[in-house]
């Protein structure tokens with residue numbers, strides 16, 4: 001059975017197609033580069049982004065299918081829902 005070349009996830013309700021094997025952290029970076037405005041903010045409004053990429057720093061925590069998980073340790077799969085905690089529309093303040 002052939003693995004699909006891309007999967008589609010939903011970031012703050014908006015679809016995003018990425019290559020199979022892409023981590024959620026990388027997908028969020030791709031989405032941010034595409035100006036989807038998905039960068040995570042701390043409770044104090046400071047910009048947050050993945051730092052270590054190996055599950056240590058916890059800076060990449062987002063809601064994935066309703067559970068708080070590390071984006072750098074989670075691979076994208078078709079239909080995965082990622083919520084970075086931004087209001088509908090995904091724009092940063």
Ligand code: FES
Nearest residue numbers: 051053055058072
């Ligand atoms: S980037 Fe450090 S835990 Fe994910």
